[in-house]
Amino acid sequence: MGRIAYVNGRFVPHGQAVVHIEDRGYQLADAVYEVWSLFDGRLADADGHFARLERSLAELAIAMPMSRRALTLVLREAVRRNRVSDGILYLQISRGVAPRDHAFPNPGVRPSVVITVKSLARAAVEAKAAKGVSVVTTSENRWGRCDIKTVGLLPNVLAKQKAKEAGASEAWFVDDLGFVTEGASSNAWIVDSDGRLRTRDTNANILRGITRHTLLRVIAEQGLEVDERPFTPAEATAAKEAFITGAGALVLPVIAVDGRKVGDGAPGPLATKLRRLYIERARAGAV
Ligand code: PDD
Numbered sequence: 001m002g003r004i005a006y007v008n009g010r011f012v013p014h015g016q017a018v019v020h021i022e023d024r025g026y027q028l029a030d031a032v033y034e035v036w037s038l039f040d041g042r043l044a045d046a047d048g049h050f051a052r053l054e055r056s057l058a059e060l061a062i063a064m065p066m067s068r069r070a071l072t073l074v075l076r077e078a079v080r081r082n083r084v085s086d087g088i089l090y091l092q093i094s095r096g097v098a099p100r101d102h103a104f105p106n107p108g109v110r111p112s113v114v115i116t117v118k119s120l121a122r123a124a125v126e127a128k129a130a131k132g133v134s135v136v137t138t139s140e141n142r143w144g145r146c147d148i149k150t151v152g153l154l155p156n157v158l159a160k161q162k163a164k165e166a167g168a169s170e171a172w173f174v175d176d177l178g179f180v181t182e183g184a185s186s187n188a189w190i191v192d193s194d195g196r197l198r199t200r201d202t203n204a205n206i207l208r209g210i211t212r213h214t215l216l217r218v219i220a221e222q223g224l225e226v227d228e229r230p231f232t233p234a235e236a237t238a239a240k241e242a243f244i245t246g247a248g249a250l251v252l253p254v255i256a257v258d259g260r261k262v263g264d265g266a267p268g269p270l271a272t273k274l275r276r277l278y279i280e281r282a283r284a285g286a287v
Contacts, residue, residue: 004081006074006115011081014116023112025094028102029152031112032056033092035247036075038117039279041085042286043075044247048210053091056148061104062095065111072287075115082117086125088248090116092151129275132255132267133169135188135244137233138162140173140181146205156184170244172233172257179230182206186246190231190239190262191270201228211245211278218277233257241268243275250282251275 005017025031034053037044050068057064066074075089096109142155159171163184172188173181180188181200187209189199197219202208219226236242242254242262251274253267262268 003117004078005117006078006113008110008113011078017114017116019094019112019114020097022100023094023097024105025092025112025151027100029150030060030062031092031094031151032060032062032149033090033151034149036089036091037247037250037282038079038084038087038089039283039286041079041083043072043079043089044282044286045210045214046072046285046287048213049247052149052208052210053093056150057093059145059148060095060150062093062111063108065093065113074113078115078117082119084117084119086122087117087119090114090118094151129250129252129272130267132253133244134167134256134259135170135172135183135242135254136163136166136168137174137180137258138171140175142173142205144205146181146207147202149207159184166259168256169252170249170254172236174233177230178232180233180236181230182209183244183246186244186249186252187212188236189243189245189271190236191241191268192227192231192235192239195240197224197226197270198229198231199226200230204230209245211247211250214281215245215251215274215278218274218281222277237262239263241271243268243271245278251278 003014004011005014007017034049036049092114094112096111098105098109138159163171170183175181182188192198236257237260240263244252253271255265
């Protein structure tokens with residue numbers, strides 16, 4: 001059975017799913033998106049992703065195309081039609097289709113809604129997590145509103161390509177003061193040389209990761225503390241462990257930064273444990 005996409009009210013074969021050439025998402029990156037991980041065909045961290053979606057849309061004055069309740073039904077139907085158990089759901093909402101003009105269309109047009117769903121081979125994903133991944137660093141060059149999850153991802157695209165060419169899986173942006181902000185598609189964490197969990201605070205210009213947020217709760221339940229304080233790449237290579245979080249990565253151990261080993265160059269015990277605990281929590285709470 002082929003993949004099915006959702007475009008503006010219709011479920012269509014993935015290969016035939018199209019949007020108009022004057023969609024503002026396509027021409028101007030005037031669009032936001034969300035990514036949910038799927039466990040057993042259900043949406044993980046659903047409320048957190050919906051809340052951030054609503055916030056991203058509100059910040060850009062794009063109307064929510066339907067109620068959260070109705071959208072939930074559409075997302076679930078998209079998953080059902082694709083018969084996906086473990087995987088990823090991608091939702092994109094643009095300001096809509098209008099003759100090209102930078103300012104908002106007047107009168108307002110209907111937002112465009114696109115949904116795609118893809119299956120992930122859980123065994124391959126777990127094998128990658130068991131090995132750990134490498135990251136490279138790159139200069140922070142994004143706009144000042146990284147808290148909004150827009151499709152304007154060109155700096156992230158270039159950073160990820162740099163990582164790929166270096167044989168790494170992720171790129172960490174480093175700001176003018178020398179601190180890691182976040183990854184191109186994930187939040188960055190370390191277990192520092194004192195054994196303390198550290199990740200950048202969300203007052204910084206980063207995405208307020210939903211996986212990050214859920215993991216903070218998991219960590220608190222373990223009786224552990226997190227220092228929401230930035231770290232440098234040098235602190236990461238001097239750290240006991242490092243990892244990244246995101247709807248794609250979940251909790252993924254980092255074993256090297258810019259070719260230098262983190263710890264003994266193998267996934268750390270805390271990152272490995274937190275991955276297991278996060279997945280248990282996400283699976284149990286998925287809707
Ligand atoms: N990316 N930071 C950035 C820049 C991201 O793009 C993402 C997610 C995260 C982690 O956020 P969350 O835990 O809510 O997924 C942090 C998604 C997965 C993507 O672009 O595909």
